[in-house]
Amino acid sequence: MSFFTVDGISLQFGGLKAVDSVSFSVEKGEIFTIIGPNGAGKTSIFNLISRLYDPTSGKLFFEGRDITEVPPHQIAKLGIARTFQNIELFENASMLANLLVGRHCHATTQLWQEILFLPSVRRAEKEHRRKVEEVIEFLDLQAYRDKLIAGLPYGVRKVVEVARALCSEPKLILLDEPSSGLNVEETDDMSFWIRDIRTELGVTVLMVEHDMSLVNRVSDRVLALNYGKVLASGTPAEVQAHPDVIAAYLGA
Amino acid sequence: MRFVFKTDYNQDIRLLKHSGYWWSYGALLAVLIAFPYLVGSYLQSQIVFVFIYAIVGVALIILTGFTGQASLGHAAFLAIGAYTAGFLQSQGISFIVYFPAAAIITGAVGAMVGFPALRLSGIYLVIATIAFAFIVEEILARWESVTHGNEGMRVRTIDLLGQPIPRDGDAFYFLCLLVLAGSILLALNLLRSPTGRAFIAIRDSETAAKSMGIDLAGYKVKSFAISAALTGMAGVLFAHKMSFISPEMFTLLLSIEFIMVIIIGGAFGVHGAVLGAIFIVMVDPFLTALKDDVPVLGASLATTLGMAPDAAGKLRETMSAIGSAAGLKGAIYGLIIMMFILFEPYGLYGRWLKVKLFFQLFPLYKKATFKRQKTYVKSERNR
């Protein structure tokens, strides 16, 4: 069985089928991209995977395990982390605090120990901090440790969100439009980081992306979506040459 | 300006970040210890109330400031702590038992209040907590076998292992100071551990918090329980300080005063609880002064400035009429809340940080230092 499998998943909002029996599989170590026009249902698929929405039908499998019924707060612990299209950072906290929240699924200390701040808590905190520093180093965020998120430029926040996801040491990372709102230079950096996430950290990447040049540069496989349905999937070149995809993008 | 070189992760975990902290907090502690020997009994009594209000302030900062859950029911938690103390004491149970027992019982009630909070937010949560407080008030009035109903209940002097701690004595002052210091330490410890960060995460983005592995239900209930337990402890001290408790002492107005403590002090840092408590507790002596001293002072000032004696007398009467007008306290509270929310959303502590930064940067301070950040946040939030 594949590393991660979406099996015939559907999501209905009232009369609208936002996701319509979508199936695909992602292999370990792949960079897999979902493309499609606005409103195609890409973000909805991510929300289904992170269990924020319950599917109307269909199933999700991760490392051979059925995760369709797992509560949302246990998804991170299984090794799936994500970013959000409209940046969901903890605005009134420092970057360091944000990244440490990324470590939450590895927290082992009990409330009563934390209230007394026992040596075991201090030790655990330093270990979390060490992991966070690795990510800071990896994504070049050294300058912002104590800065409040609310005061950071948009491009930096986008990277901080990726960093927060990486702090949970995921096996699969979901990136929802990592380049949206970034300038050309920042988009270039992002494309290098996405590849490094895969090659250096060994994390499988599932992303939604608009910027076709970024898609072509980093993706191993692409899946095109429109009105909640799969149009085509394959290599970036194959998908872009597919007549249905061309039609969808030209608005035919 | 001080630059701290960081060479060790412990530096960010430490509560007193550098030597400057040791000096300023050391000095503060010395002043607080010297206070009972320096000030009169009236002022000492007021400071004890500041401590008690500040403990509730810390409790509210954990719930509202950190976790983002509003409550107008904290007077009820205070009442539960107070009545637990009163009742258990009357059953011959000792202070070292009923003090923690009050915290545990109030904490358990807080957890129960936390459950509906899982489905409610904002104004609906506020209404639910008000409803809860009314229910508690009603129970206190009706459950006469335990609470003596509207007649109220006498609370005797604390007996700490055979040692009485009279409510006007120095020992009581230090007991309250100790509990406040403990509460602050608890809040700061939470803030540097996973639980406190989970609270903040829930406050700023529930969606992201969930996806980071935070169990919203569990942490909201924890936050309510901790906040209620601290307030319950404050309730024990309150009961002993008042020496008499009755249901009408724990009304909505008291809950509003508690909320004001953190609005005025600032809800984002624990310091705010203390600053806000000083402010709120001192409103009463201030109003008394407004009623008694200010009219006299104003009249004599007017006479010196050449006003006719009978006109000055009229002025005095008008001023004292204004000073003793019914509802003046409520009006002043309302005005203060509006001013703070409009002009100083980070409270007195936020203002203090700005003043401090001004002196640190002295010639280089820009008026827009904070403004730019604020407008940025606003525009971002309106997307």
Ligand SMILES: Nc1ncnc2c1ncn2[C@@H]1O[C@H](COP(=O)(O)OP(=O)(O)O)[C@@H](O)[C@H]1O
């Ligand atoms: N919470 C929701 N309630 C109702 N409709 C929604 C909701 N979320 C998304 N939709 C609708 O589902 C469709 C797919 O949305 P989305 O997955 O966000 O698209 P994409 O990310 O591909 O741009 C859109 O038509 C959108 O309006």
Ligand SMILES: [Mg+2]
């Ligand atoms: Mg989207």
